[in-house]
Amino acid sequence: MLIHSFFFYFFSIIAIFSSLMVITSRSTVNSVFFLILDFISVGCLFIMVGAEFLGMIILIVYVGAVAVLFLFVVMMLNVAEQKQSWFIGKKSTHIPTGLIVSVLIFLELLVVVGGWKYKDNLMSSSTLQISNISNTHQLGLVMYTDYILYFQLAGMILLLSMIGAILLTYRERSGVKKQSYLKQISRNPSSSVELKEVESNKGIKIDD
Amino acid sequence: MIEYLQILSQEVYKILFLLVPILVSVAMIVWLDRRVWGLVQKRKGPNVVGPFGLFQTIADALKYIFKEIIIPASANKTVFILAPIITMTLALVAWAVIPMGEQLVLSDINVGILYLFAVSSLGVYGIIMGGWASNSKYPFLGAIRSAAQMVSYEVSIGIIIINVLLCVGSLNLTDIVLAQKNMWYIIPLFPMFVIFFISALAETNRPPFDLPEAEAELVAGYQTEYSGMMYAMFWLGEYANILLMCAMGTILFLGGWLPIIDIYPLNLLPSPIWMILKILFLFFLIALIKAIVPRYRYDQLMRLGWKIFLPFSLVYLVLTASFLFYFDKLPKGNL
Numbered sequence: 001m002l003i004h005s006f007f008f009y010f011f012s013i014i015a016i017f018s019s020l021m022v023i024t025s026r027s028t029v030n031s032v033f034f035l036i037l038d039f040i041s042v043g044c045l046f047i048m049v050g051a052e053f054l055g056m057i058i059l060i061v062y063v064g065a066v067a068v069l070f071l072f073v074v075m076m077l078n079v080a081e082q083k084q085s086w087f088i089g090k091k092s093t094h095i096p097t098g099l100i101v102s103v104l105i106f107l108e109l110l111v112v113v114g115g116w117k118y119k120d121n122l123m124s125s126s127t128l129q130i131s132n133i134s135n136t137h138q139l140g141l142v143m144y145t146d147y148i149l150y151f152q153l154a155g156m157i158l159l160l161s162m163i164g165a166i167l168l169t170y171r172e173r174s175g176v177k178k179q180s181y182l183k184q185i186s187r188n189p190s191s192s193v194e195l196k197e198v199e200s201n202k203g204i205k206i207d208d
Numbered sequence: 209m210i211e212y213l214q215i216l217s218q219e220v221y222k223i224l225f226l227l228v229p230i231l232v233s234v235a236m237i238v239w240l241d242r243r244v245w246g247l248v249q250k251r252k253g254p255n256v257v258g259p260f261g262l263f264q265t266i267a268d269a270l271k272y273i274f275k276e277i278i279i280p281a282s283a284n285k286t287v288f289i290l291a292p293i294i295t296m297t298l299a300l301v302a303w304a305v306i307p308m309g310e311q312l313v314l315s316d317i318n319v320g321i322l323y324l325f326a327v328s329s330l331g332v333y334g335i336i337m338g339g340w341a342s343n344s345k346y347p348f349l350g351a352i353r354s355a356a357q358m359v360s361y362e363v364s365i366g367i368i369i370i371n372v373l374l375c376v377g378s379l380n381l382t383d384i385v386l387a388q389k390n391m392w393y394i395i396p397l398f399p400m401f402v403i404f405f406i407s408a409l410a411e412t413n414r415p416p417f418d419l420p421e422a423e424a425e426l427v428a429g430y431q432t433e434y435s436g437m438m439y440a441m442f443w444l445g446e447y448a449n450i451l452l453m454c455a456m457g458t459i460l461f462l463g464g465w466l467p468i469i470d471i472y473p474l475n476l477l478p479s480p481i482w483m484i485l486k487i488l489f490l491f492f493l494i495a496l497i498k499a500i501v502p503r504y505r506y507d508q509l510m511r512l513g514w515k516i517f518l519p520f521s522l523v524y525l526v527l528t529a530s531f532l533f534y535f536d537k538l539p540k541g542n543l
Contacts, residue, residue: 003212029340033287036333053379056322064329064362068336068355075340075348134318136379179507 008048015041028074036067053136223304226314230303233484234447235265240488241447241495248499272440280342280433287341292434292441295334299448302327306455307382309465309479320381321369324456325362328411331449332358335413335420338442339430350429353506354413354420360513361410367521368404371397371528372460377539385464387539392463400524401461403517405493408453410513412446414494416501417509454490455483462486 014037021034039062046055143151198204239254239262246253254264279285305320307313317323332355339351373379375396376387394401410417421429431442458464464486465479504512532538 029284029287033337052317052319053322056319056326059326060322060329060366064326064332065359068332068359071336071340072352072355075336075352134379136319 004048008045011041011044011048015045028077029071032067032071032074035070036063039063039067051135053134053139222314226303227300230300230448230451231444234444234451235269236262237451237491238265238268238444238447240491241498244492244495245499248496269440269444273437275436277436277438278433280344282343283433284341284343287337288433289438291334291338291341292438292445294337295331295445296441296448298327298331298334299445299452302452303455305381306452306459307385307464308483310382312465312480313382316380316382319379321373321379321384321460324381324452325366325369328365328449328452328456329358329362331411334442334445335430338434342430342433344433346426346428347430347432350420350422350426350432353426354430357410357413357417357419357509357513360510361407361517364403364513364517364521365407365411367518367525368400368407369460371400371521371525374525374528374532375539381459381464385459385466388463388466389470392461392466394461397461397524397528400521401457403521404457404460405490407513407517408450408457409494409497410509412450412453414450415498416504418503419506419509422503450494451487451491454487454494457490458483458486462490 018034018037018041022031022038025031025034039058043055043058043063046052046058196204242264243253243261254261257263257267279288302324304314305317305323307316335354335358336351339347339349339354342348372384372393375393376384378384378387409415413420419429420426421431423429426432431439434442465483467474467477467482
């Protein structure tokens with residue numbers, strides 16, 4: 001168990017350190033890098049606890065997709081300009097909003113940690129029995145039986161937010177030529193080439 | 209304490225035994241790639257260093273090692289140096305779960321396929337970090353392109369993996385191979401194999417999807433500012449990734465280490481040889497494609513990923529699931 005606790009402290013120290021660096025780091029890009037490090041070490045902690053499916057999903061979803069998009073956006077920011085406006089000279093205007101959000105999160109954490117003490121028996125599921133089956137199987141067993149409603153609701157919410165995001169950013173542009181693959185492929189010489197007799201000094205009109 | 213040290217040294221020994229052949233085969237595969245490329249174009253390809261030019265890559269690597277590493281003055285140094293290291297490490301670390309035989313695997317974890325998928329989706333960081341840290345136009349454009357490209361094609365690879373998992377009923381790579389004893393999944397899931405193969409090309413930035421390093425527009429994409437050993441690490445990491453994708457395709461569709469038919473002369477060959485032969489076959493296809501296909505335009509690439517592959521693999525997933533359900537072939541596993 002010595003090695004086990006060594007790895008536990010190793011990953012948790014990295015997780016805590018990197019989450020501190022996320023909020024204290026001066027450059028936004030570095031913050032995102034530390035956020036990624038945080039995700040990875042939390043994923044490792046999940047795996048150590050035996051929740052290997054959850055740990056891998058954290059790696060795939062958060063590190064492999066969400067953080068890439070974060071990085072994508074943050075890298076577009078002009079770092080030099082940002083440093084001037086945020087850290088030098090005028091006062092930051094983000095503090096009140098940040099305070100409200102962090103107080104809310106703190107309260108939520110209190111409720112969660114406090115509620116843990118008075119929790120019901122966690123195993124309220126009727127289909128799930130503790131055995132030696134892997135936790136992927138266990139998740140699969142309850143996902144579509146006991147928690148079908150929540151599962152589908154979560155899917156609906158995600159779908160709605162995706163459609164909303166697309167709708168918000170979508171704008172129809174006129175005057176842009178679009179390539180139609182079907183049209184291109186179905187062209188042949190007889191439909192696209194025409195021989196015309198050109199009279200001298202007159203030329204011809206080509207209608208597009 | 210001594211016990212731990214013993215376990216540790218054993219593991220290190222195993223890891224070395226896995227990594228050294230992989231590094232050597234990466235070098236050989238670069239040679240094979242250039243050779244195939246040359247033969248398709250009626251050239252000879254590298255044939256001077258060593259027999260058949262086999263040592264060409266090693267000579268190239270030596271050359272890179274002795275070259276000066278130039279770090280641009282305006283680059284973010286830490287991230288700049290970290291990027292090729294991350295690419296190389298991620299490409300090698302994934303091999304821990306690849307089974308080369310019934311018991312021949314470094315760590316036989318329960319969620320092997322998820323691990324592979326996670327590591328291959330982390331591969332984008334090496335490129336995006338390299339591109340950003342270079343602090344220059346072309347690398348950055350290349351990095352942005354590759355981030356969008358790799359994230360989009362991962363989606364369809366994920367759905368293809370789910371297709372296979374539905375037939376297997378386990379996330380363990382050894383189980384996936386053993387489930388193909390009667391029939392390789394390339395036969396019932398052939399369209400998925402084709403899509404997986406093309407997505408693997410996009411995921412590893414191989415032609416015809418090598419837009420992140422399109423030399424006609426972006427000089428060398430995200431590698432523009434890299435030189436010497438750091439460039440070599442990007443280069444070797446890329447080939448190790450291609451090899452990994454071939455191994456993934458072999459395990460998912462070509463029956464891993466299983467012989468073509470389990471009869472006398474064929475099952476004499478040891479399992480790693482079969483695995484390597486299949487990986488080489490897939491790599492040969494990838495090398496051929498590099499030589500014969502022109503580069504895609506960026507909007508065509510995005511259209512192919514999101515509008516064709518994603519809906520098609522989703523529909524095929526529904527088909528697979530309904531087929532398995534209707535004929536009561538769903539794997540029950542160890543329940």
